[in-house]
Amino acid sequence: MTWWYWLLLGLVLAGAEIASPSGFYLLFFGIAALTVGALTGLDIIQRPWLEWLLFSVLAIASLLLLRRPLLHMTKQAPNQAMDNMVGESATLLDDLPHGHTGKAELRGTTWTARNEGAEVLTRGQRVIVTKVDGLTLLVRPE
Secondary structure: OOHHHHHHHHHHHHHHHHHOOOOOOHHHHHHHHHHHHHHHHOOOOOOHHHHHHHHHHHHHHHHHHHHHHHHHHHOOOOOHHHHOOOOOEEEEOOOEOOOOEEEEEEOOEEEEEEEOOOOOEOOOOEEEEEEEEOOEEEEEEO
């Protein structure tokens, strides 16, 4: 294969990795193809069988050695960022009877808030976040 075929294959594989949730499989094959294309373009590799051998070895070795650490680095703890809002004070933007939802402002952002207290909460009242359920703040009076 000529060098630009390898580069094109590498870009297509890397683009397919970005466009699909394949779990970092295609990325390593794309990087291997880009590497072989660069080495072929610089005339470091001149035999077609050596191109294919190097592509296979690079793709499989990098997949086996680097995929797990890459997955570990990109893994996020669920709801970790939102759970730390428990105990913070928010300002209501709507009147909230018991069990109803409305809007509240917290950290400069408008959130959906649900009244978990027994009393009616009024607009402008300060409330405490007791729990975070998805993107909804469960609140009680301050």
